[in-house]
Amino acid sequence: xxxxxxxxxxxxxxxxxxxxxxxxxxxxxxxxxxxxxxxxxxxxxxxxxxxxxxxxxxxxxxxxxxxxxxxxxxxxxxxxxxxxxxxxxxxxxxxxxxxxxxxxxxxxxxxxxxxxxxxxxxxxxxxxxxxxxxxxxxxxx
Amino acid sequence: xxxxxxxxxxxxxxxxxxxxxxxxxxxxxxxxxxxxxxxxxxxxxxxxxxxxxxxxxxxxxxxxxxxxxxxxxxxxxxxxxxxxxxxxxxxxxxxxxxxxxxxxxxxxxxxxxxxxxxxxxxxxxxxxxxxxxxxxxxxxxxxxxxxxxxxxxxxxxxxxxxxxxxxxxxxxxxxxxxxxxxxxxxxxxxxxxxxxxxxxxxxxxxxxxxxxxxxxxxxxxxxxxxxxxxxxxxxxxxxxxxxxxxxxxxxxxxxxxxxxxxxxxxxxxxxxxxxxxxxxxxxxxxxx
Numbered sequence: 001x002x003x004x005x006x007x008x009x010x011x012x013x014x015x016x017x018x019x020x021x022x023x024x025x026x027x028x029x030x031x032x033x034x035x036x037x038x039x040x041x042x043x044x045x046x047x048x049x050x051x052x053x054x055x056x057x058x059x060x061x062x063x064x065x066x067x068x069x070x071x072x073x074x075x076x077x078x079x080x081x082x083x084x085x086x087x088x089x090x091x092x093x094x095x096x097x098x099x100x101x102x103x104x105x106x107x108x109x110x111x112x113x114x115x116x117x118x119x120x121x122x123x124x125x126x127x128x129x130x131x132x133x134x135x136x137x138x139x140x141x
Numbered sequence: 142x143x144x145x146x147x148x149x150x151x152x153x154x155x156x157x158x159x160x161x162x163x164x165x166x167x168x169x170x171x172x173x174x175x176x177x178x179x180x181x182x183x184x185x186x187x188x189x190x191x192x193x194x195x196x197x198x199x200x201x202x203x204x205x206x207x208x209x210x211x212x213x214x215x216x217x218x219x220x221x222x223x224x225x226x227x228x229x230x231x232x233x234x235x236x237x238x239x240x241x242x243x244x245x246x247x248x249x250x251x252x253x254x255x256x257x258x259x260x261x262x263x264x265x266x267x268x269x270x271x272x273x274x275x276x277x278x279x280x281x282x283x284x285x286x287x288x289x290x291x292x293x294x295x296x297x298x299x300x301x302x303x304x305x306x307x308x309x310x311x312x313x314x315x316x317x318x319x320x321x322x323x324x325x326x327x328x329x330x331x332x333x334x335x336x337x338x339x340x341x342x343x344x345x346x347x348x349x350x351x352x353x354x355x356x357x358x359x360x361x362x363x364x365x366x367x368x369x370x371x372x373x374x375x376x377x378x379x380x381x382x383x384x385x386x387x388x389x390x391x392x393x394x395x396x397x398x399x400x401x402x403x404x405x406x407x408x409x410x411x412x413x414x415x416x417x418x419x420x421x422x423x424x425x426x427x428x429x
Contacts, residue, residue: 082397085405088338089395120338131334136168138333138344139178140185 054122058115062107070111071098074118081121086128091117173326175314179416185348186364198365199423205352206359213427221373222299222425225380229300232293237282243297246278255305255422259411261314261321268324268407272298272382289401290385295371299380302371302424310368310422312415328412331405332363337394343409346390358429367414369426376429383410 022030024043031041032050039050051059054074060066078091098113166177183195190205197204203213233251236242244250258271275297276286287294314321335342346355347363370383377385384401387409391398399405 086336087397089392089397090338092397123338127335127340131336135330135333135335135342138342138348139166139168139329140181140348141166 052115052119054115054119057118058108058111060111062111064102064105064107067098067102067107067110067114070114070118071095071102074098074114074121077118077121077125081124081128084125084128086124086131088120088124091121091124094120168326168330170319170322170326173322173329175322175325175415178329179418182364182416186351186362189351190362195364196420198362199368199417199420201365201369201426201428202352202359202361204365205362209359209429216427221375221427222371222380225296225299225371225373226303226425228293229296229298229303232297233300237279237284239282241282243275243278246274246281251301252304253308255302255424256308256310257312259407259414260312261318261324261411263315263318263321266320267404268411270384270402270407270410271301272384273402273407275301289382290388291377291379291381295380295382295385298382299371299425302422305422306424307421310414310418310420312411312418314415324408325412325415327405328408328410331409332412336391337396339394341394343390361428363413363416365417365420367410368417368420368422369424369428371424372426372428374428380425 027041027043028048028050031039035050037049037051037055041048041050054070057070057073060070074091075095078087078095081087081091094113094117098110098117101107101110101113166172166174166181186193186198187195193205200210200213203210233243244252248254255271258274259268261267262269272289272294275294276289280286287297314325332343335345343363346360347366350360351362352359367383370386371380372386373380374386382401384406387406388398388401
């Protein structure tokens with residue numbers, strides 16, 4: 001009986017131990033994949049949400065100035081991605097739509113689209129950095 | 142029995158020696174060894190698809206997927222590129238307005254030279270492709286360059302490839318010009334680098350992904366990729382160039398595609414064709 005209790009206790013401990021070994025990025029990505037944006041979770045005792053930084057930027061007050069600022073910063077990140085030769089298909093498309101929304105005074109829509117463009121551009125730059133460090137691993141030896 | 146053992150040992154040693162040579166290649170100008178890369182790629186496919194002779198890889202997916210092969214064999218009873226080939230020959234032999242022709246721009250009158258392309262041009266410090274030189278020939282003789290992806294350029298290239306059928310690819314990387322080796326290395330890096338929102342490299346689909354379904358499609362092996370271009374693709378419904386396919390693949394990863402004949406694509410072709418050294422030219426071809 002004691003052995004069963006010990007085994008049960010140990011098995012309950014294991015997931016906790018594994019969870020503590022996960023990095024914040026792993027936990028964030030897992031939570032995001034499971035629950036989408038806007039979900040609250042804790043990591044190392046601290047509260048977080050599954051929102052990307054760009055989505056948090058898009059939560060600012062929907063004004064022309066905020067929309068223009070987000071479009072400008074997204075465009076800068078897209079251009080950086082382009083200069084690296086790693087531009088993805090959609091950021092330019094989203095930015096075009098964001099500018100159209102801005103011209104129609106739809107500030108929240110413009111900010112949401114710019115946030116999507118900026119997120120993807122940031123991910124493409126991260127891809128470039130990751131590939132530079134790891135492409136060699138794919139080569140057969 | 143003794144003889145069989147000896148043969149098996151020989152094969153084993155051959156495989157081991159290939160692996161040993163391949164292991165010496167690297168990822169910098171100082172360490173990269175193109176021949177070791179080529180042997181390692183061959184060894185990869187020999188292990189992945191045992192029993193498929195190396196020379197079969199010029200047939201792409203049809204070398205390694207029996208069901209696709211049956212369909213392709215039926216298709217090839219009346220090769221869909223035959224009219225393009227005839228038109229290509231006619232275009233090739235039609236003089237420009239100034240009386241000169243394509244034959245005047247190329248070694249051996251442009252006949253039987255496909256296996257030497259792409260090559261490293263020392264003077265220009267860049268990789269030159271056959272399609273690039275076809276258009277340069279036109280411009281030099283006062284003609285407009287042709288669109289890169291399809292149409293007449295693909296047809297002329299198809300005819301020139303046809304005159305090289307059966308000739309073995311012999312792409313060279315001049316040892317006395319490190320820029321050539323750098324171009325090869327850049328092409329190698331491009332091939333193995335993930336890109337686009339879908340995070341895919343050429344190698345993802347055409348190395349480990351060979352003959353693994355991507356939706357309803359079966360990607361072909363990278364070994365032998367450039368040997369059969371230009372191709373009539375069923376999806377295109379017409380003949381197209383290798384760089385048209387590169388552009389499409391690139392777009393499929395959800396990247397902003399590079400244009401045909403971009404520096405990166407020419408280096409990729411240099412790397413890929415070097416990997417096919419020893420295989421024969423069998424273009425033009427027909428693919429799904």
